Amino acid sequence: MGKTTDFRGPGARPDPVRSFNRWKKKHNHKQSQKKQLRKQLKKPEWQVEREVISRLMLNYGKINVNEITRFSDFPLSKKTLKGLQEAQYRLVTEIQKQTIGLALQGKDVLGAAKTGSGKTLAFLVPVLEALYRLQWTSTDGLGVLIISPTRELAYQTFEVLRKVGKNHDFSAGLIIGGKDLKHEAERINNINILVCTPGRLLQHMDETICFHATNLQMLVLDEADRILDMGFADTTNAIIENLPKKRQTLLFSATQTKSVKDLARLSLKNPEYVWVHEKAKYSTPATLEQNYIVCQLQQKISVLYSFLRSHLKKKSIVFFSSCREVQYLFRVFCRLRPGISILALHGRQQQMRRMEVYNEFVRKRAAVLFATDIAARGLDFPAVNWVLQFDCPEDANTYIHRAGRTARYKEDGEALLILLPSEEKGMVQQLLQRKVPVKEIKINPEKLIDVQKKLESFLAQDQDLKERAQRCFVSYIRSVYLMKDKEIFDVSKLPIPEYALSLGLAVAPRVRFLQKMQKQPNKELIVSQDKKVSEPRAPSLSNDEVEEFRAYFSEKMSILQKGGKRPEGTEDGLANGISDEEEEEKEGEEEVEEKLGKANGYQPHSGLSTDESQKQNEAPMQFLDRDDDNEEEEDELGADFFKVKRHNVFGLDLKENKALQMLHKEETI
Numbered sequence: 001m002g003k004t005t006d007f008r009g010p011g012a013r014p015d016p017v018r019s020f021n022r023w024k025k026k027h028n029h030k031q032s033q034k035k036q037l038r039k040q041l042k043k044p045e046w047q048v049e050r051e052v053i054s055r056l057m058l059n060y061g062k063i064n065v066n067e068i069t070r071f072s073d074f075p076l077s078k079k080t081l082k083g084l085q086e087a088q089y090r091l092v093t094e095i096q097k098q099t100i101g102l103a104l105q106g107k108d109v110l111g112a113a114k115t116g117s118g119k120t121l122a123f124l125v126p127v128l129e130a131l132y133r134l135q136w137t138s139t140d141g142l143g144v145l146i147i148s149p150t151r152e153l154a155y156q157t158f159e160v161l162r163k164v165g166k167n168h169d170f171s172a173g174l175i176i177g178g179k180d181l182k183h184e185a186e187r188i189n190n191i192n193i194l195v196c197t198p199g200r201l202l203q204h205m206d207e208t209i210c211f212h213a214t215n216l217q218m219l220v221l222d223e224a225d226r227i228l229d230m231g232f233a234d235t236t237n238a239i240i241e242n243l244p245k246k247r248q249t250l251l252f253s254a255t256q257t258k259s260v261k262d263l264a265r266l267s268l269k270n271p272e273y274v275w276v277h278e279k280a281k282y283s284t285p286a287t288l289e290q291n292y293i294v295c296q297l298q299q300k301i302s303v304l305y306s307f308l309r310s311h312l313k314k315k316s317i318v319f320f321s322s323c324r325e326v327q328y329l330f331r332v333f334c335r336l337r338p339g340i341s342i343l344a345l346h347g348r349q350q351q352m353r354r355m356e357v358y359n360e361f362v363r364k365r366a367a368v369l370f371a372t373d374i375a376a377r378g379l380d381f382p383a384v385n386w387v388l389q390f391d392c393p394e395d396a397n398t399y400i401h402r403a404g405r406t407a408r409y410k411e412d413g414e415a416l417l418i419l420l421p422s423e424e425k426g427m428v429q430q431l432l433q434r435k436v437p438v439k440e441i442k443i444n445p446e447k448l449i450d451v452q453k454k455l456e457s458f459l460a461q462d463q464d465l466k467e468r469a470q471r472c473f474v475s476y477i478r479s480v481y482l483m484k485d486k487e488i489f490d491v492s493k494l495p496i497p498e499y500a501l502s503l504g505l506a507v508a509p510r511v512r513f514l515q516k517m518q519k520q521p522n523k524e525l526i527v528s529q530d531k532k533v534s535e536p537r538a539p540s541l542s543n544d545e546v547e548e549f550r551a552y553f554s555e556k557m558s559i560l561q562k563g564g565k566r567p568e569g570t571e572d573g574l575a576n577g578i579s580d581e582e583e584e585e586k587e588g589e590e591e592v593e594e595k596l597g598k599a600n601g602y603q604p605h606s607g608l609s610t611d612e613s614q615k616q617n618e619a620p621m622q623f624l625d626r627d628d629d630n631e632e633e634e635d636e637l638g639a640d641f642f643k644v645k646r647h648n649v650f651g652l653d654l655k656e657n658k659a660l661q662m663l664h665k666e667e668t669i
């Protein structure tokens with residue numbers, strides 16, 4: 001229709017032709033909208049969703065990392081975005097910003113970032129989107145496999161998945177052992193997203209006839225460095241061999257070690273490497289204040305007690321090298337009544353108990369968790385103020401993971417490492433090489449509360465506690481003996497009788513390999529085949545001892561490989577009528593598990609005790625009242641025992657380590 005011109009003045013009647021045209025245009029538009037709506041309504045839901053998905057996928061190619069600050073800047077499904085928002089996740093962290101886009105585009109990703117930087121969501125978001133894109137339903141079976149090194153970490157990842165993925169319709173399952181294999185087997189095939197530990201998964205692959213992963217779309221290896229450190233390399237390789245070759249793989253780690261790169265080569269195809277803190281000055285979070293003290297082995301318990309007395313309102317984790325130490329010192333500290341709740345988490349506890357402790361510690365505002373390295377990696381306890389490493393970690397990586405339990409996601413935190421004089425040089429050097437900025441601080445001897453006498457009196461009245469002290473003693477000595485790095489860990493330098501006294505023992509228990517060593521006071525000389533004498537080394541295992549370890553290794557593994565469980569009983573072997581010898585043997589197993597890793601990959605801790613018996617054993621000592629009249633004086637004494645951030649609280653200068661100064665220098669050059 002041509003243009004019309006209105007020559008009439010104001011107040012004249014509107015041109016009916018023009019009005020009609022306007023009305024017709026509006027009407028047509030409305031009609032076409034209605035038509036479209038009707039068409040849409042007729043479309044099945046899956047088709048509408050398909051169109052939405054196509055639009056999202058079109059945007060994958062347009063993702064520009066530099067423009068991303070929020071999750072909503074990524075082309076994500078409404079269901080995922082809603083889940084993220086409801087869980088209060090809005091802004092992305094660096095690792096999330098850099099990896100989510102790549103993973104959405106279907107690429108294999110190796111992502112490394114410091115502890116507490118948000119790696120969990122960096123893979124959970126692409127996991128949800130991958131199945132959403134494929135409109136996965138429960139009948140499609142297993143679509144995504146997430147492998148975590150420990151049960152606790154798997155549980156935690158599962159909880160985040162439940163929170164963020166709650167608007168999706170997929171089923172998710174947690175398979176971590178500690179439960180009836182048959183019970184799990186009946187349910188495993190209905191799971192779309194499976195979070196699991198490697199040993200248990202391989203067990204299902206071997207023993208659950210109906211379990212298959214033929215439809216698998218994505219594999220996630222979380223805390224890959226820990227998976228490997230725990231001796232799960234063979235298990236992981238066996239799992240990967242059982243998975244379809246055509247899949248996407250995401251691998252996340254807090255440290256970049258050679259073995260992680262080897263695993264990446266085996267499991268990823270043309271991966272994108274994202275190492276967000278590669279150029280960072282330090283490999284630990286900037287908000288983490290890190291210090292170390294050097295003290296004698298026999299002082300360590302008093303140092304810990306004094307520390308706790310001066311941090312009654314804080315949340316701390318204390319790392320020990322063996323379960324036996326945790327068990328004994330947990331009991332002793334409960335009796336010492338430092339005035340703060342004490343919890344214990346270690347691999348000898350039954351799974352349910354581990355979960356309870358984990359949740360309890362998460363809930364508490366002020367508490368101390370005595371733990372072995374099962375708590376060291378990946379676990380996300382909120383608002384931890386302090387991480388204390390009571391025993392020297394086996395290497396810098398373990399240090400980084402332990403310390404990383406505090407100062408998570410923009411929070412502050414403090415880490416304190418306790419070193420023996422013989423460990424100082426080697427460990428500090430390793431830490432500085434790994435760009436960990438540690439400073440030495442001094443203990444103010446006046447603030448140190450000596451608890452040895454108290455321990456002696458506890459043991460004089462309690463035979464059970466005395467036996468625990470003996471096991472703790474042997475266990476610690478053995479843990480040092482088994483450490484790989486003989487530059488740092490030298491069992492011959494330990495003040496053995498003094499250490500026994502500090503545990504409250506009048507006499508040091510017999511330790512066979514120590515006696516042998518004492519017979520050869522000079523360190524072994526290693527004679528090579530051509531009879532040349534090479535550098536002296538710290539003592540290595542004799543053939544007999546190697547055989548001894550092998551024996552309980554193979555015995556343990558044979559029980560587990562048969563899919564059998566350890567005998568039911570209480571955590572405390574003696575309470576269960578287990579003889580001393582058997583206890584020793586179990587202790588050996590545990591040490592080997594903790595220190596040498598799982599030889600064939602099956603998770604060995606299927607639990608020793610029933611829940612009830614364990615509760616009976618531990619409950620009365622678990623939580624303590626803070627008031628204790630007798631402790632008042634000590635309370636005052638300990639007031640500023642370890643406020644390391646403040647200067648000169650120990651009456652001594654804060655000594656900046658020379659090597660640290662060198663590190664600063666290197667970086668400024």
Ligand SMILES: Nc1ncnc2c1ncn2[C@@H]1O[C@H](COP(=O)(O)OP(=O)(O)OP(=O)(O)O)[C@@H](O)[C@H]1O
Nearest residue numbers: 089091092093115116117118119120254378380409
């Ligand atoms: N985008 C985000 N916004 C707010 N909080 C976040 C975000 N991403 C992660 N967090 C929080 O940061 C903390 C650390 O996250 P996460 O456990 O994923 O770290 P991580 O890198 O896996 O650490 P680790 O290497 O120690 O396992 C968690 O409490 C998590 O809830």
